[in-house]
Amino acid sequence: MLLLLLGIIVLHVAVLVLLFISTIVSQWIVGPGHATDLWQNCTIQSSGNVQHCFSSSTNEWLQSVQATMILAIIFSVISLFLFFCQLFTLTKGGRFYITGIFQILSGLCVMSAASIYTVRHTEWQHNTDYGFGFAYILAWVALPLALTSGVIYVILRKRE
Secondary structure, eight states: OOOHHHHHHHHHHHHEEEEEEEESSSSEEETTEEEOOOSEEEETTTOOOEEEEEEEOOOHHEEEEEEEHHHHHHHHHHHHHHHHHHHHHHHHHOOOOHHHHHHHHHHHHHHHHHHHHHOOOOOOHHHHOOOEEEEHHHHHHHHHHHHHHHHHHHHHBBBO
């Protein structure tokens, strides 16, 4: 039982790390001498040093992506906190429904953010030099992990 709990906590922390990295790092769209994320557009020299960074546009779709990624992090942190609270207060045989619901909401927020970004960011569609960066891919990797851990929480029963 202790190994199961440890595995669930490791999975949850992995989801949190992926969400933090994908939200913070400036690698959602990359191209020759250019990198873009949710917050800023950066020009990169050939040596790899960042030369200039400008704030991203104030499009409504980009603000919704920013908001849903932040909500995903908040829901996942709340879910981890609730898991530890329920671990000590839940009666024997009880299920971790609230924890699972918040983790599933986190996964749905990530899915919404990445989907909106994919549909609305048209730079890469017209110019073949641009491609998705690793932070964008990490957001998509966090989606199934968050949903999986949410389902595990819903199924999980507390034992003595």
